Amino acid sequence: LDTGNRPSAFAHIRAGVSAEGKLTAFDGQSWGTGGAGAGSNFPLPYLYQFPNRKRVHTDVYINAGQQRAMRAPGHPQGCFLTEILMDELADRVKIDPVEFRIRNAPPIAPNAQWIKYFQEGARRFGWEKRHPTGDPTPGPIKTGMGVSAHLWGGAGRGSxxxxxxxxxxxxxxxxxxxxxxxxxxxxxxxxxxxxxxxxxxxxxxxxxxxxxxxxxxxxxxxxxxxxxxxxxxxxxxxxxxxxxxxxxxxxxxxxxxxxxxxxxxxxxxxxxxxxxxxxxxxxxxxxxxxxxxWQDGLSGAGTSSVQFSEVTVDIETGIVRIKRILAMQDCGLIVDRLTAESQVYGGVIAAINFALYEDRLLDRVTGQMVNPNMEFYLLAGMSDVPQIDVVLNNMPERGVIGIGEPPTVSTASAIANAVRNATGATIRSLPLHPHKVLAAIEQQRAGGTD
CATH class of the missing domain: 3.30.365.10 (Aldehyde oxidase/xanthine dehydrogenase, molybdopterin binding domain)
Structure with a gap:
C-alpha cells in the first residue's frame, strides 16, 4: 500500500532455562526486511532477563515498498518472537506461564510494573481457570488463555x-x-x-x-x-x-x-x-x-503493560475467535482517562487486525502487492472485535507519558499463546489464518516441532 508497511521479522532461537524456571541463555539468529534499502530494526530478546545472550542479525533488502513507522516500530515483532518462546519454555519446566514470567521479569520500578500487572491481571482475568496446554474438552471448539507483556518509552520534550x-x-x-x-x-x-x-x-x-x-x-x-x-x-x-x-x-x-x-x-x-x-x-x-x-519534571518516560486474552479455536476449520482481552497499562499521570482508554482500545484493535487478518501478499518477481484492495486485504469487522477491558494505572508522580503506541505491542502475542493453550500447537508466525492453524495442529499430531 502507498502508506508503507511494518517490517518483517524472522528468527531461529535457542534458549536455556534452569529447573527452577530462571532463564539462563539466549542464542538468536534473525532476519528481516524493510523493503528496498531499509532495515527491519526489531529488539530481540524482548523485555525478559537473559543473563547470557547472543544475537546475529541480517537485514534483507527486497524490491518492495519501504517500511514505515507503523504503530510501535519494531516492538510487536520482538515481543511476538520472545513471548512465543516464553510459553514453550514454561511448558518445558512445567511452570505456569504467568509465574514463569514473574520469575524472569525485570525488578519492580516506576517504569517496570510487569510483576504487579501479571499478578493483578491474572486475578482480574480468572487465570486460575486456565487449563494446561491443549484443551481436553470433547468436540471441535477449544478454548485457551494467553498472556504477553511489553514496554515503550513515551517521553517527549521541546514544545x-x-x-x-x-x-x-x-x-x-x-x-x-x-x-x-x-x-x-x-x-x-x-x-x-x-x-x-x-x-x-x-x-x-x-x-x-x-x-x-x-x-x-x-x-x-x-x-x-x-x-x-x-x-x-x-x-x-x-x-x-x-x-x-x-x-x-x-x-x-x-x-x-x-x-x-x-x-x-x-x-x-x-x-x-x-x-x-x-x-x-x-x-x-x-x-x-x-x-x-516545556520544562523538566512534569513528564516522564517508560511504560509497562501486560495483556491477557481468551480465544476459541475450531480445530476442524482453523477459525480463531477472540472472546475477551484485558489490558493492564500505565502512562504516568492520566490527563484525560477517556482519551487514554481510547488509545488502548485502538491499539488493541489494530493488533487484532495484524494478528488474525492483515497479510500483505507480494509478487515474488516484481515485488508488487497483489492484494491491494479491501476484498483480499482482510480487516476485522465489528463482530470480530471482542470485549476489551482496560485497566489504567494512574501514576501522577511520574508526570505525563505518551500512550499512543504501547497498547498495540503485545496483543498478537497474547492471542497466539491463547491459541497454543487451546490447541496444543505452537504457531510461530502471523497472521493466524485458518490454514496456518490447521497446519500447526496437524504438525503437532504428527509429533510437533523442537
Whole structure:
C-alpha cells in the first residue's frame, strides 16, 4: 500500500532455562526486511532477563515498498518472537506461564510494573481457570488463555506555547502541535482549564498551524509528554501575572492567591475573592500574553503493560475467535482517562487486525502487492472485535507519558499463546489464518516441532 508497511521479522532461537524456571541463555539468529534499502530494526530478546545472550542479525533488502513507522516500530515483532518462546519454555519446566514470567521479569520500578500487572491481571482475568496446554474438552471448539507483556518509552520534550488572557475573561492557548485523532486538542484544553481554574468552555485551543509556537511531530508517543508541560508552564506564568493585577483589589498577597471554580481567591481566606471575569476586567485594555516552553519534571518516560486474552479455536476449520482481552497499562499521570482508554482500545484493535487478518501478499518477481484492495486485504469487522477491558494505572508522580503506541505491542502475542493453550500447537508466525492453524495442529499430531 502507498502508506508503507511494518517490517518483517524472522528468527531461529535457542534458549536455556534452569529447573527452577530462571532463564539462563539466549542464542538468536534473525532476519528481516524493510523493503528496498531499509532495515527491519526489531529488539530481540524482548523485555525478559537473559543473563547470557547472543544475537546475529541480517537485514534483507527486497524490491518492495519501504517500511514505515507503523504503530510501535519494531516492538510487536520482538515481543511476538520472545513471548512465543516464553510459553514453550514454561511448558518445558512445567511452570505456569504467568509465574514463569514473574520469575524472569525485570525488578519492580516506576517504569517496570510487569510483576504487579501479571499478578493483578491474572486475578482480574480468572487465570486460575486456565487449563494446561491443549484443551481436553470433547468436540471441535477449544478454548485457551494467553498472556504477553511489553514496554515503550513515551517521553517527549521541546514544545512551546503561547497563552492570552483577555480582559473579557476569555483565554486563548496556541501551540504548533497537531491532533491526529489521539485527543491532543482535548488534553491541551484540559491542562489549560485546570491550571487557570476555569471551565473548559472558557478555553479556545488553537493548534495545527506553523504560525503557532513550535512543537514536535506526532510520533513515538511523545506528543502528550511534550505538549502538556508546555501548556502547564505557560498557563502558570500567565496566571501569576493575573494574580499580580488582582492582589491589590482583593487585599491578598499575589503568592497567596489560588484560581479554582471560576474564581480567584485567597488560599487562606476564601472570602477575599473575585469572579474570573471580574478579575480579568482589571486588565483594562491590555491582555496578558505569555510565551512558555516545556520544562523538566512534569513528564516522564517508560511504560509497562501486560495483556491477557481468551480465544476459541475450531480445530476442524482453523477459525480463531477472540472472546475477551484485558489490558493492564500505565502512562504516568492520566490527563484525560477517556482519551487514554481510547488509545488502548485502538491499539488493541489494530493488533487484532495484524494478528488474525492483515497479510500483505507480494509478487515474488516484481515485488508488487497483489492484494491491494479491501476484498483480499482482510480487516476485522465489528463482530470480530471482542470485549476489551482496560485497566489504567494512574501514576501522577511520574508526570505525563505518551500512550499512543504501547497498547498495540503485545496483543498478537497474547492471542497466539491463547491459541497454543487451546490447541496444543505452537504457531510461530502471523497472521493466524485458518490454514496456518490447521497446519500447526496437524504438525503437532504428527509429533510437533523442537
Amino acid at each position: 512551546t506555547a503561547h497563552v492570552d488572557i483577555n480582559p473579557d475573561g476569555s483565554v486563548v492557548v496556541k501551540c504548533g502541535t497537531q491532533d491526529l485523532g489521539t485527543g491532543t486538542r482535548t488534553i491541551v484544553t484540559i491542562v489549560a482549564a485546570e491550571t487557570l481554574g476555569v471551565p473548559m468552555n472558557a478555553i479556545t485551543t488553537e493548534i495545527g498551524d506553523t504560525q503557532y509556537p513550535f512543537s514536535g511531530g506526532s510520533g513515538g508517543s511523545t506528543t502528550a509528554a511534550s505538549v502538556s508541560p508546555a501548556i502547564r508552564v505557560t498557563c502558570t506564568d500567565a496566571l501569576d501575572q493575573l494574580f499580580a493585577k488582582v492582589a491589590p483589589t482583593v487585599g491578598v498577597q499575589a503568592d497567596d492567591l489560588v484560581a479554582e471554580g471560576g474564581r480567584i481567591r485567597g488560599a487562606t481566606d476564601a472570602s477575599k475573592s473575585l469572579a474570573w471575569k471580574d478579575a480579568c476586567k482589571l486588565l483594562g485594555t491590555e491582555p496578558i500574553s505569555v510565551d512558555g516552553k
